Amino acid sequence: MSKTHLYRFTHNKTEELDASRQDDVVLPHPPPANVSLPMLCGFSAILFMNEFDRMGAQNIDVAQTCNMSEWQRRLFAGKSHAEHTQDSQGEPIDIASLPAKHPARSGLIYATTTTAGDNHDNNESFTAFLFVIHKHSLSKPPKAVTTTTSSSSTVDISSESQQRVDALGVTHIWLCGSAPELRRQHLMSDLLARVERDVAAWKAQGQASGVISVHTIPQHFPGMVQFLGRQGFQGGLRYEGGDGKVVYWKEV
Template identity: 45%
Template sequence: MVRLYQFTHKAVNLINDNSNAPSPENTVPAEINLPNLTMFSTILFMTEFRQMGMGDSVDISKTCNMSEWHRRLYQGAVETPQSDSDNYVDVLTLSPKPVSEAGIIYATTTRPADQDGAKEAFSAFLFATHKSSIAKTIPSTNNGETHKLPLEAEALVAAKGATHIWLCGSDPEQRRHRLMSQCLAQLEQDVLEWKANGQGSGVLTVHTIPRAFPGMVKFLTKNGFVGGDKVVGGESDKVLYWKAL
């Protein structure tokens, strides 16, 4: 059984259920919440980095924590960076932005079909946020050319910004079940709707490090993303991929 959920700064919604469960079952269980999803991502990335030989040198807690995830779900709600000396601003008390201008998460859950009473468990997630512009890049190939957006898409990004995939991951034991593809397909459907309503540019962007995450590059190119140019000012190996819908 696989279910697909959408997390926003407003609510958690069940948006796809292939379990053919009766209507009383088509609800959001108590365990499907942001803290549990954050914990899933923490364990996922700790395991991933250890397999890469990085051990505990990467501080996962800087990324996978409730404060950071709340801040990104309320993308742009706090206009200026907060320092330790500033008064604390609780983003949950601020007026929510339109979803197209805020953060949004898609997450799949699975439950063994042969285990009655088993709880759903997170199996994949994709966290996207709104950005007002696309990162500047320099060529990463010897021919000196960059993968530029079409002029129409550039104009739309300048006016409406872009939807940026900030973080995503899936359970290693379920990576051939197209769970991440389900998350991406739903994101693209929503991005197209925002574009049609004049709320977005229809452009998706992703930053990745090919040396560390070759599987991510394969996933992106398979799903129509182009790019691979180095991000100016980013980590030395970070590159940009994009897709104009």
């Protein structure tokens, strides 16, 4: 009988959580060797290459996104390209040597695996992941965009929420995906629920605005649009510099 495992990746740390509990209970044993950031990065690369091939977008370079240096940088610094990753002379710093920041200001990954046995062994395989990063602002247009559910209705971010975004930025879903054969098992919904709970806690601590954003391409990923609608996200218009992508957001 297969068993699901839940992992959390942050800067220089991988932890297994008790998947049967809603609160974050870290299990005492270390992850197996094949549950690592490089292995998850490889899983995402294969997943996205297959998706892009299916939609006829062979010119998209998956390696620009699914590579270890990029993932390590975003886990440490979020969206910021150079923040604390260069010294005073502009020389690159070994990110692995830097202390972790608060996850609300950096990056965080939740991922699931399955294993064929009941024991904590080494035959786990990744099944889904959700990678969120800190961004300094919500992609424009940040207000009064038309929803995809009703062309006549608009959604406005409240002035209070906009002030929090201006001060604290947003939690942005940078990458996510799940194995095609498991997409009806609510893995992504469960991972998103974990992220929303974290964001709500960060908001209560004054560390985050409570706004979660995500970009997608509706004509290529209609299932993602449907998923976001079911999860209470709003939005749906193209944003500046998005090259055909649209922005959705949700307040928690």
